[in-house]
Amino acid sequence: MKNMKNTKKMTGAKIILESLKKENVSTVFGYPGGVVLGIFDELYDDKDLKLILTRHEQGAVHMADGYARVTGEPGVALVTSGPGATNTVTGIANAYMDSIPMVVLTGQVPTALIGNDAFQEADIVGITRPCTKYNYLVKDVKDLAYTIKEAFHIARTGRPGPVLIDLPKDITTASCDFVWPDKVDIRSYRPTMQGNKVVMKQAAVAAAAAKKPVIIAGGGVVASGAYKELLEFAKLLNAPVTTTMMALGAFPASNPLSLGMPGMHGTYYANMAIQNSDMLIGVGVRFEDRVTGKTSTFAPHAKIIQIDIDPTSIRKNVRVDIPVVGDIKNVLRDMNTILKDEIKPKWDEVSKSWLKQIDDWKSQHPLSYSLKNDVIKPQFVVEKLYEITKGNAIITTEVGQNQMWAAQFYRYEQPRHWVSSGGLGTMGFGFPAAIGAQLAKPDALVIDIAGDGSIQMNIQEIATAVINKLPVKVAILNNQYLGMVRQWQELFYGERYSHTFLDSHMIPDFVKVAEAYGAVGLRATKPSEVEPVIREAIKVKQPVFMDFICDWKEKVYPMVPAGGSLDEMLLPEPEAKEEKKKKLKAVK
Amino acid sequence: MRHTISVLVENKFGVLSRISGLFSGRGFNIESISVGETLDPQISQMTIITSGDDQIIEQITKQLNKLVDVIKVVDLLEVDHVEREMVLIKVSPRQEQKAEVLRVAEIFRGRIIDSSPKTYTIEVTGDEKKIEALIGILRPMGIKEFIRTGKIAISREGIK
Numbered sequence: 001m002k003n004m005k006n007t008k009k010m011t012g013a014k015i016i017l018e019s020l021k022k023e024n025v026s027t028v029f030g031y032p033g034g035v036v037l038g039i040f041d042e043l044y045d046d047k048d049l050k051l052i053l054t055r056h057e058q059g060a061v062h063m064a065d066g067y068a069r070v071t072g073e074p075g076v077a078l079v080t081s082g083p084g085a086t087n088t089v090t091g092i093a094n095a096y097m098d099s100i101p102m103v104v105l106t107g108q109v110p111t112a113l114i115g116n117d118a119f120q121e122a123d124i125v126g127i128t129r130p131c132t133k134y135n136y137l138v139k140d141v142k143d144l145a146y147t148i149k150e151a152f153h154i155a156r157t158g159r160p161g162p163v164l165i166d167l168p169k170d171i172t173t174a175s176c177d178f179v180w181p182d183k184v185d186i187r188s189y190r191p192t193m194q195g196n197k198v199v200m201k202q203a204a205v206a207a208a209a210a211k212k213p214v215i216i217a218g219g220g221v222v223a224s225g226a227y228k229e230l231l232e233f234a235k236l237l238n239a240p241v242t243t244t245m246m247a248l249g250a251f252p253a254s255n256p257l258s259l260g261m262p263g264m265h266g267t268y269y270a271n272m273a274i275q276n277s278d279m280l281i282g283v284g285v286r287f288e289d290r291v292t293g294k295t296s297t298f299a300p301h302a303k304i305i306q307i308d309i310d311p312t313s314i315r316k317n318v319r320v321d322i323p324v325v326g327d328i329k330n331v332l333r334d335m336n337t338i339l340k341d342e343i344k345p346k347w348d349e350v351s352k353s354w355l356k357q358i359d360d361w362k363s364q365h366p367l368s369y370s371l372k373n374d375v376i377k378p379q380f381v382v383e384k385l386y387e388i389t390k391g392n393a394i395i396t397t398e399v400g401q402n403q404m405w406a407a408q409f410y411r412y413e414q415p416r417h418w419v420s421s422g423g424l425g426t427m428g429f430g431f432p433a434a435i436g437a438q439l440a441k442p443d444a445l446v447i448d449i450a451g452d453g454s455i456q457m458n459i460q461e462i463a464t465a466v467i468n469k470l471p472v473k474v475a476i477l478n479n480q481y482l483g484m485v486r487q488w489q490e491l492f493y494g495e496r497y498s499h500t501f502l503d504s505h506m507i508p509d510f511v512k513v514a515e516a517y518g519a520v521g522l523r524a525t526k527p528s529e530v531e532p533v534i535r536e537a538i539k540v541k542q543p544v545f546m547d548f549i550c551d552w553k554e555k556v557y558p559m560v561p562a563g564g565s566l567d568e569m570l571l572p573e574p575e576a577k578e579e580k581k582k583k584l585k586a587v588k
Numbered sequence: 589m590r591h592t593i594s595v596l597v598e599n600k601f602g603v604l605s606r607i608s609g610l611f612s613g614r615g616f617n618i619e620s621i622s623v624g625e626t627l628d629p630q631i632s633q634m635t636i637i638t639s640g641d642d643q644i645i646e647q648i649t650k651q652l653n654k655l656v657d658v659i660k661v662v663d664l665l666e667v668d669h670v671e672r673e674m675v676l677i678k679v680s681p682r683q684e685q686k687a688e689v690l691r692v693a694e695i696f697r698g699r700i701i702d703s704s705p706k707t708y709t710i711e712v713t714g715d716e717k718k719i720e721a722l723i724g725i726l727r728p729m730g731i732k733e734f735i736r737t738g739k740i741a742i743s744r745e746g747i748k
């Protein structure tokens with residue numbers, strides 16, 4: 001199994017770096033400390049591995065995450081023991097919830113001290129057991145290379161996820177021959193890649209027979225890279241496609257079959273289509289509660305086909321009639337073949353009236369907001385960003401209203417151009433994720449659409465952006481509030497704004513913060529200033545904070561109140577008379 | 589409904605914690621769990637007794653299968669199998685009931701594995717019903733303490 005030719009004695013620290021290179025890693029995000037000094041020392045004159053020194057370990061992990069989301073390759077973070085390790089937990093949990101491949105290396109106290117409550121000891125393997133796909137404590141330097149190989153294998157295959165390797169200090173200083181294994185084979189870990197032929201046939205036949213089919217595509221489509229297959233599948237079935245937040249860009253927003261996003265803040269037409277459908281085809285989607293609303297009334301008339309590589313995703317949240325376990329790309333390719341060969345397409349006629357119905361819903365209630373002359377509407381900023389970048393930017397987001405508006409009013413045509421914390425909903429994710437994305441894609445325009453609250457959770461990473469000359473742009477939709485929470489307080493708690501006002505039109509002065517770090521700060525307070533600010537921000541080749549002082553009262557619509565049925569949507573309030581109503585044309 | 593789930597796992601550090609964490613983290617209930625080495629010392633066998641509706645049991649078996657260290661999961665409810673549990677019961681009967689205790693132990697094919705002037709310790713192996721019945725009979729005669737191993741189970745024919 002092991003290749004014993006050309007072996008060299010190396011320290012554990014060196015073995016770690018060489019192993020990373022074997023896995024094609026070129027960038028590591030990290031932060032030093034006592035027990036990882038040896039590894040950092042090896043990094044000091046390593047020409048092939050770049051360490052990006054962040055300002056917080058959470059930043060490092062989110063950067064690795066952003067890097068992974070735009071490339072599809074595992075992101076790597078390296079931190080010290082104790083507080084360094086515990087600071088990674090949010091980032092790891094975030095990656096776990098969104099199935100992002102990642103390898104996190106944590107230093108640990110020497111093996112002899114483990115369990116003694118030694119200085120800066122934390123049981124990070126125990127702490128992260130429920131939020132990693134797998135984790136390791138390496139107890140022998142001879143296991144190091146194999147463990148790293150295995151960790152990358154587990155992180156990137158099957159349903160991807162974060163893997164943590166805990167590295168006691170004495171393991172990194174001990175030496176042994178560096179033996180890089182040719183392959184890994186884990187008898188207890190063999191993800192199902194191919195769908196079952198009989199079941200796929202059954203699913204294809206059922207899908208083709210449906211009169212009101214809807215495809216609901218999730219993050220699994222991105223993980224599996226099944227864009228072409230999805231497009232073909234949709235065309236063959238002539239079925240509309242709704243993309244969950246995790247899948248924005250996996251199906252082009254401008255395609256006439258696109259329904260946009262479903263769920264709590266999904267489009268009216270996506271939710272109506274689901275609720276009236278007779279055949280729902282879930283592709284790489286786990287049917288999370290933000291997507292389904294009340295499950296007992298979810299898609300009440302539909303048979304459900306669910307395709308997923310992770311059998312536990314199937315039937316976890318909603319009833320499923322035909323489950324298909326396998327890699328999405330393989331399954332859709334096979335199902336497309338079945339559809340082409342075996343089923344005589346005559347469903348064009350049938351689907352016409354269904355697509356007509358959907359078009360009616362699209363024109364009845366497109367995504368909309370009321371434009372004002374005196375105050376900036378946050379949606380207007382997002383629309384302008386879309387217009388000016390022609391939809392080509394990589395958009396990362398924070399969490400809250402900013403995230404929803406970024407999902408609704410920017411149109412995603414290409415996969416891996418949307419980077420947002422879905423499952424965990426982590427404020428403070430978007431900015432470091434943007435930095436990680438920019439490192440991976442130096443020529444791309446990377447914009448974090450941020451909230452004034454969230455940006456302050458990892459604002460220190462502006463130093464990382466400036467020092468590494470990473471020209472990320474941050475568009476702060478500054479509504480002076482923890483806006484999404486305020487929206488719930490307005491709607492469900494009688495406008496009692498308990499501890500959601502942030503004073504952030506003044507504190508901090510985001511322009512000055514940017515300037516203090518050597519970045520560029522720009523501010524817009526009127527709608528007419530929005531476009532010039534965006535153009536200026538794109539022109540300068542530096543990191544920029546754009547502070548858009550927005551209407552604090554603006555809410556995200558449509559909205560399905562938590563626990564409600566998808567068709568019980570709150571729609572935008574009728575606008576006051578003096579306001580000029582602006583309706584976006586629904587994508588047709 | 590009660591299920592006996594047999595799980596083959598890598599005999600590695602931390603595996604039990606991964607399994608128990610899976611149950612506690614998802615609100616599944618473990619009624620009993622027993623772990624031991626198998627013919628292959630690198631593999632351990634766990635027998636887990638749990639209960640839940642079909643959907644929960646389906647999730648439990650799938651989630652167990654998903655764990656990287658789990659080699660095989662079998663819901664024994666679906667296959668022909670035998671189960672056994674062992675119990676150690678310490679009784680301290682009144683003088684006039686001592687003979688009766690010994691007689692009951694014999695009926696249940698129990699063995700007296702320890703005795704003191706005041707107590708007998710009985711070892712009995714059997715299925716759950718037998719053990720429950722024995723405890724039921726001995727209880728009025730003065731059980732001081734009992735310890736159960738939790739069930740272990742094995743399929744009748746080799747499961748592929």
Ligand SMILES: Cc1ncc(C[n+]2csc(CCOP(=O)(O)OP(=O)(O)O)c2C)c(N)n1
Nearest residue numbers: 400401402427451452453454481482483484
């Ligand atoms: C780390 C973290 N803490 C708390 C929350 C709960 N939360 C969700 S949205 C939100 C408000 C976010 O405010 P801001 O960043 O200003 O965005 P806005 O909604 O105003 O656009 C809060 C507090 C969270 N998602 N993440």
Ligand SMILES: [Mg+2]
Nearest residue numbers: 451452481483
């Ligand atoms: Mg805000």
